[in-house]
Amino acid sequence: MTDTKRPREPFAPWDRRSLPGLFDVDETAERIGYYKWVEIKLFEALGGWVATVPELDVKLRLGTHCYHHAWHAELFDKRLPELREMQTERLTVPPNDHMVEFFESMTEPEAAHLTIEKLVGVYRVLIPHKIAAYTYHRNGTSEITDMPTIRILDFILQDEFNDWREGEMLIQSMIESPEELERAMSHQTKLEKIMLAAGGIAGPGSIGDPYVEIVEKN
Amino acid sequence: MVQVSVKPESFEMVLYDAAVIGEVVAEVAERLGVDEAITLNIDETSPLGRSKILSYDPIDLWVDGGALENTQRPRNFGQARSRDTIGRLLLRILDRRSGRFDDAPADDELDLSQFAAWDVHNVGRLERIGLGGQKKRRLYQFRNRHGFTDTADAAFEELWGSSELSWAEIERISVGCRP
Amino acid sequence: MRKIFPAEELARDSRFIRQSNEQRMGDPRGARIAGGNAGDALAKLTPGLPNGPDRARALMHGIFVGEIQALEGAGRTCWDFELGDEAPLALKLDMARQCWDEARHCEISVVLAEHMGTELGEYAENALLYEAACNPDPVLRLTGVNRALEGLAIDVFNTMKEFGNMAGDPVLEFCEDWMLADEVTHVKMGSDWLRRLTENDKDRLDKALEFQKVVDRLFSFNGFRGEEDDSPIQLTRRFRELAGFTDEEIDEIADMSRDARSEAIT
DSSP states (O other): OOOOTOOOOSSSSSSOSSSSSSOOOOHHHHHHHHHHHHHHHHHHHHHHHTOOOHHHHHHHHHHHHHHHHHHHHHHHHHHGGGGSSSSSHHOOOSSSHHHHHHHHHHOOOOOOOGGGHHIIIIIIHHHHHHHHHHHHHHSSOOOTTTTTHHHHHHHHHHHHHHHHHHHHHHHHHHHHHHHHHHHHHHHHHHHHHHHHHHSSSTTTTOOOOOOOOOOOOO | OEEEESSSOOOOOSBHHHHHHHHHHHHHHHHHHHOOOOEEEEEEOOOOOEEEETTTEEEEEEEEEGBBBBTTTTBBBBBBHHHHHHHHHHHHHHHHHTSTTTTTGGGGGGHHHHHHHHHHHHHHHHTTTOOOHHHHHHHHHHHHHHHHSSSHHHHHHHHHOOOSSSSSHHHHHHHOOOO | OOSOOGGGOOOOTOOBBOOHHHHTTTTTTTTTTTTTHHHHHHOOOOTSSSSHHEEEEEEEEHHHHHHHHHHHHHHHHHHHSOTTTTOHHHHHHHHHHHHHHHHHHHHHHHHHHHHHOOOOTTTTTTHHHHTTTSSSSSSHHIIIIIIHHHHHHHHHHHHHHHHHHHHHOOOHHHHHHHHHHHHHHHHHHHHHHHHHHHHTHHHHHHHHHHHHHHHHHHHGGGEEEEESOOOOEEEHHHOOOHOOHHHHHHHHHHHHHHHHHHHHHH
16 A cells, blocks of 8 residues: 655656756846747748748748747747736847848848748748757756746747758758859858847847856966 | 531630631541541630530531630630540540440430540540540549549549440449449 | 738749739620639539539639638738737737648648649639738728638538538548638638727728628629529528628628629629
């Protein structure tokens, strides 16, 4: 018969979750506001582009991915009040002007022959940066205090990886000549430069700082 | 060159050219070995796709304007569709003249299943000589008349792939797969 | 990328041929609709018609291009309006969801077209549906698209579902039933947003309902969609009720179809 009075540890031996995390409540809310802004801008752009791309498979993928990012925006929107931000629009902002510029440049291509540029902006620049920032956040925040955010980011990252893979394959299938390759690379470089200035989708520190400060000892 | 008489000679409601239509009919007739005069009556007011044989001898055909239409460009003449329409009608005439169809009901006594089965046999033969095709379209029509079953699909393949069936054989295959 | 993308610039590959409204309505033989012709004697679309399967094929292609345009329209609603007073986030989220649904409907339609032996682009495409999705007022756009056009889609899908049932075609019936479920959701979205966004704006509500009537009339097809036994596309009361239509609103569409039918006959 089970001894119901026998004490057990509150954290099982295999449960290595720890405290504290990298972000306090306000920092978390701020980052999530940036994420939500980015997701909104992305799903709006994907929706707008659907009518402008002639390639049927790309058209249908954009329509599908549009919803994925809208759902991400909704998840972040629901998380904000749980982080003491009741006026969710207040934090639904870009991290800086460079990020605004990034989206203006990313959504500039409209003509039917610019599908490569449209896809490169999303799948070779923006989504890899989103995956990086979300992964940094997911791995750095406390798995105890901020598990709701981690759960959201896990769902979102699953979408991001799948969508990135589909988008990258569409790009590879569309690049058939050195000229098209050059177009893709050139557009990617242009957008990466703006993203570099922005510091990532949540601004400087989007993926932390890996460098070590060396203090002079002698 | 087969002599083809197209009626009317000019069109008001569709952008058809009687001379072009005549050439296509003659081409199909020659491919099928028909070397006698053909009259083709077109009801240009109808965009539907009906067709029938008014007379077997001399050959006198009737079609809705839509039976010769390019479905991508309404009111414009469609060569592929016309070859299919005229080809099916001429094959039916040749079948009836062959002696293998002496026991077939008159055209206006054929039911939808019988028509569908005979059409499958006709279009399969047309495809093999490079005149038309749309095998899946015919399969869908055949399934609507004979059921969406593996048995019906096998019957379709037999009708499509056979070279010269008799009416009795077509009827046997058609009846044998109906639900 | 511009706001409001013109219908004539909708991007298509070489398989698709556009037919303008002028060409469609100017066809002296009558506009082609539901795989039939406005000038024909009316008959409910069933497999028993001599040209039933071919009409269903043509209608399926019409559904396919309609789904593409519905996808494009929903996508543009995500992009064309500024977030906030012009279009709340929840509305845009609904439109993004609709994008996904319409993309899946396109995929379903491609599979069904293949099943029915229709090639993509086999029939001319008309962009009337997308044009309704270009209205600069989001309320009018949603009313025209989600209530009028998606409402029509309910009627069409139900007719096609019944066609599949009568023909014993399990693939068609299965697919149409799923698409029908989505369409009821889309129409309900339209009904809900119409009420929410015009709650304190009677003038805007009236304009939106008027726009819906214009679109409904355009797609009443000379009475082709109606409640009569021989209406090729049957008006579907039950599903429209689920989607937020009142009895009076459904009566009005039925009356409109009857009127259009009488006008076509006289």
